[in-house]
Amino acid sequence: NSHHFAALWPDVEPFAEQGLVALSVVNSMTCVVPHGADRPLFGTNPIAFAAPRADGPPIVFDLATSAIAHGDVQIAAR
Numbered sequence: 129n130s131h132h133f134a135a136l137w138p139d140v141e142p143f144a145e146q147g148l149v150a151l152s153v154v155n156s157m158t159c160v161v162p163h164g165a166d167r168p169l170f171g172t173n174p175i176a177f178a179a180p181r182a183d184g185p186p187i188v189f190d191l192a193t194s195a196i197a198h199g200d201v202q203i204a205a206r
Contacts, residue, residue, distance in 0.1 A: 134199065136176030137190035144178035144186030152176045159201075160194045172198045 136152045143150035156171030172192040179187045192198070 135190055136174050137178070137188050140176045140178035140190075141186060141188050144180045144188065147180045149180070150176075150178045156198060159198050170194065 136154065140150035140152050152175070154174050156173050158168040158171055160170040160172060161168050162170065170193075172194040174190070174192050174197065176188070176190040178189070181187060
């Protein structure tokens with residue numbers, strides 16, 4: 129009974145800027161239809177990671193586990 133709220137990188141980047149490692153994962157509703165299927169089976173299940181670097185800005189990684197994030201699909205549909 130939860131849903132994805134937006135990009136996750138804004139939540140993890142501030143931790144890395146303070147010298148910490150951060151990981152955020154979120155489950156999502158069923159919205160991805162696998163090849164050959166006729167109904168959704170998977171979610172986009174976003175993952176974000178951030179880590180500090182001694183010589184520059186933090187490394188920040190944010191992705192959906194599908195080909196495109198569900199939020200991007202919703203924006204395109206509008």
